[in-house]
Amino acid sequence: MDWPPQSVDLNPIEPIWVRSFTRAVIPQYSWAFSLNFPFPIQKSRPEATFCIQASFTLLSHVGCSNVTYLHRQSAMDTWYMDDSDEDQRLPHKLDPNQPVPLEDLEKIGVFYWRLNADIYENDPQLENIRKDRGYSFMDIITVHKDKLPNYEEKLKMFYEEHLHLDEEIRYILDGSGYFDVRNKDDRWIRIAMSKGDMITLPAGIYHRFTMDETNYAKAMRLFVGEPVWKAYNRPADDLEIRQKYLNSLKCASVM
Numbered sequence: 001m002d003w004p005p006q007s008v009d010l011n012p013i014e015p016i017w018v019r020s021f022t023r024a025v026i027p028q029y030s031w032a033f034s035l036n037f038p039f040p041i042q043k044s045r046p047e048a049t050f051c052i053q054a055s056f057t058l059l060s061h062v063g064c065s066n067v068t069y070l071h072r073q074s075a076m077d078t079w080y081m082d083d084s085d086e087d088q089r090l091p092h093k094l095d096p097n098q099p100v101p102l103e104d105l106e107k108i109g110v111f112y113w114r115l116n117a118d119i120y121e122n123d124p125q126l127e128n129i130r131k132d133r134g135y136s137f138m139d140i141i142t143v144h145k146d147k148l149p150n151y152e153e154k155l156k157m158f159y160e161e162h163l164h165l166d167e168e169i170r171y172i173l174d175g176s177g178y179f180d181v182r183n184k185d186d187r188w189i190r191i192a193m194s195k196g197d198m199i200t201l202p203a204g205i206y207h208r209f210t211m212d213e214t215n216y217a218k219a220m221r222l223f224v225g226e227p228v229w230k231a232y233n234r235p236a237d238d239l240e241i242r243q244k245y246l247n248s249l250k251c252a253s254v255m
């Protein structure tokens with residue numbers, strides 16, 4: 001069976017049965033199914049089929065065949081950003097701070113792992129993730145003024161709000177930095193990443209990256225197949241991948 005499946009052929013099933021089944025089989029991700037099965041599944045309900053496909057997309061994103069490696073307890077800190085124009089390297093927390101739980105990130109397709117960066121060269125846990133998710137490509141980038149050519153220019157580029165046609169996967173091996181992602185209400189969420197943090201951003205999500213005040217980050221970049229780094233700066237709402245992503249959020253909001 002292809003994964004994710006292109007179409008799902010199901011007989012009518014009571015949604016409660018589906019929820020119970022999926023919670024028993026993959027409890028960590030029951031939210032993804034419960035979001036998308038709020039109504040009886042029928043072949044005559046095209047919106048149901050669409051949402052089933054959207055849920056498979058989300059599940060394929062987290063890799064449901066190897067769910068045990070996704071750590072939900074985070075050292076990572078996340079919060080809603082203020083609107084200040086001050087230095088992008090500052091935290092930009094609201095007063096009082098409004099933290100964002102990991103579950104809220106998962107609902108917009110952002111997933112997190114906590115790994116041991118001291119053993120990244122021979123880490124079986126990282127190998128499992130790469131094998132399971134098909135991350136065949138890997139390189140390491142050091143973001144520092146003495147290490148990265150055209151440092152200032154690159155920083156500006158990283159901080160432009162943009163999206164990609166593919167997942168963006170980053171694993172911080174040393175140092176730290178911030179990923180900012182838009183939530184479904186178009187608010188910025190800041191994700192503070194430090195050594196050992198790994199995240200995936202779904203294709204089609206608006207996001208950006210900046211250094212923090214340490215001005216140093218060493219990160220592993222992973223990709224399925226040959227890497228495509230092309231970024232589409234906002235506005236990119238006409239792109240098919242953007243529409244697919246927005247539709248997956250609509251299904252999630254049925255919860």
Ligand SMILES: [Fe+2]
Pocket residue numbers: 162163164168207208231
């Ligand atoms: Fe990006």
